[in-house]
Amino acid sequence: MVVISEIFLVEYSRVWGQIFVGLQEPRRSFPSSRQPGTVVFSMRKVGFDEYLEFAGTRKELEVESSRVKLEPIEVKRIHPSPEELTDVSTTVWSFPKRGSWATHRGDYRGNWPPQMVRALILMFTEPGDTVLDPMVGSGTTCIEAVLLGRNCVGVDINYYAIMLTLHRIYWLRKHLERLQGSGSHRFGTIMEESGKSMGGVTVDEMLKARIEVYHGDARNLDKIQDESIDLVAMHPPYSSIIKYSKSRVAGDLSAARSLEEYLAMMSQVVSESFRVLRPGGHLGILVGDTRVHRHYVPITYYVLDTLLKTGFILKEEVVKIQHRMKATRERWAKLRERDFLLIYHEKLFILRKPKNENEYKKYRHSSARISG
Numbered sequence: 001m002v003v004i005s006e007i008f009l010v011e012y013s014r015v016w017g018q019i020f021v022g023l024q025e026p027r028r029s030f031p032s033s034r035q036p037g038t039v040v041f042s043m044r045k046v047g048f049d050e051y052l053e054f055a056g057t058r059k060e061l062e063v064e065s066s067r068v069k070l071e072p073i074e075v076k077r078i079h080p081s082p083e084e085l086t087d088v089s090t091t092v093w094s095f096p097k098r099g100s101w102a103t104h105r106g107d108y109r110g111n112w113p114p115q116m117v118r119a120l121i122l123m124f125t126e127p128g129d130t131v132l133d134p135m136v137g138s139g140t141t142c143i144e145a146v147l148l149g150r151n152c153v154g155v156d157i158n159y160y161a162i163m164l165t166l167h168r169i170y171w172l173r174k175h176l177e178r179l180q181g182s183g184s185h186r187f188g189t190i191m192e193e194s195g196k197s198m199g200g201v202t203v204d205e206m207l208k209a210r211i212e213v214y215h216g217d218a219r220n221l222d223k224i225q226d227e228s229i230d231l232v233a234m235h236p237p238y239s240s241i242i243k244y245s246k247s248r249v250a251g252d253l254s255a256a257r258s259l260e261e262y263l264a265m266m267s268q269v270v271s272e273s274f275r276v277l278r279p280g281g282h283l284g285i286l287v288g289d290t291r292v293h294r295h296y297v298p299i300t301y302y303v304l305d306t307l308l309k310t311g312f313i314l315k316e317e318v319v320k321i322q323h324r325m326k327a328t329r330e331r332w333a334k335l336r337e338r339d340f341l342l343i344y345h346e347k348l349f350i351l352r353k354p355k356n357e358n359e360y361k362k363y364r365h366s367s368a369r370i371s372g
């Protein structure tokens with residue numbers, strides 16, 4: 001029998017929170033080429049059995065230069081505290097407190113705030129709907145989907161991200177099963193935070209949520225049917241694109257060697273997301289900008305342009321304040337002559353796939369069809 005409490009070793013990248021090769025290569029479905037822009041491989045479903053086998057051979061997780069033991073995750077609470085839930089009713093969102101309810105943990109620094117994806121799920125889906133995160137990272141989106149009784153499809157090109165996602169979902173489900181067994185499984189309404197009044201979600205409903213995790217490339221979602229997804233929630237790499245690192249997984253967007261290559265890859269990701277989304281469904285994408293030669297590089301606007309040209313219409317643009325910028329502040333404070341501003345925000349674009357051609361006319365000022 002596999003000992004689930006065993007922990008495993010993975011190396012963590014500082015810049016992107018990518019999980020790199022740990023002690024042994026994964027078994028299957030790795031692309032053969034190392035060219036970042038060209039490799040697109042078929043999706044492969046990965047289940048808890050494979051995770052348990054993986055976890056049985058690894059003992060700890062390396063975060064930056066320090067190793068963290070990855071033991072069974074003890075869940076103290078499954079709901080966010082009032083301090084963790086800040087206002088999401090305006091176009092400026094700020095989450096100073098890192099969400100740590102359920103199996104969300106701060107040890108994967110590339111994650112997005114669970115509060116953000118929670119808000120997207122509550123605003124744009126109903127219980128029983130299906131959420132897709134084509135770059136699921138540590139599984140934040142799928143954890144929130146389970147807690148809100150939504151189905152989730154998580155995809156990532158990095159096998160170790162898939163293992164981390166399954167690790168978190170596995171221990172969340174174990175906790176929910178214990179709650180169910182103890183009979184304390186009915187909860188009141190937990191949906192007030194989006195401003196949208198909805199029914200409560202019981203532990204039974206959370207356990208019914210269907211979670212599918214795939215090792216795959218967001219540019220080729222070949223196992224996902226056309227128009228089968230209600231919400232796409234995505235947080236792609238965006239910051240280190242100018243510096244090509246050989247250690248990146250082939251096909252990883254952050255392995256792009258230029259902005260042009262990154263945007264070409266992103267365009268494929270956006271087309272696939274558009275295909276799988278149902279008409280009227282939404283897509284939320286968190287992206288950030290950077291600087292090259294001390295000049296602002298508006299990656300967010302290039303990505304938005306790609307989204308609009310693919311056929312999406314823009315519903316919302318949200319500025320997300322970045323916290324925990326101490327290192328950046330200290331680094332630049334040492335330089336006497338800094339002639340530029342520090343970037344302290346990211347953008348969350350929320351777009352909608354139009355239901356029909358008429359919607360392009362009606363919403364042309366929010367689409368790429370502005371001139372009719």
Ligand SMILES: C[S@@+](CC[C@H](N)C(=O)[O-])C[C@H]1O[C@@H](n2cnc3c(N)ncnc32)[C@H](O)[C@@H]1O
Binds near residue numbers: 111218
């Ligand atoms: C910023 S992280 C996402 C973090 C995630 N939102 C979370 O909360 O943990 C970006 C993820 O995109 C993945 N990725 C990059 N290129 C990809 C591609 N072509 N297909 C699928 N996943 C990709 C990386 O492996 C990484 O896990």
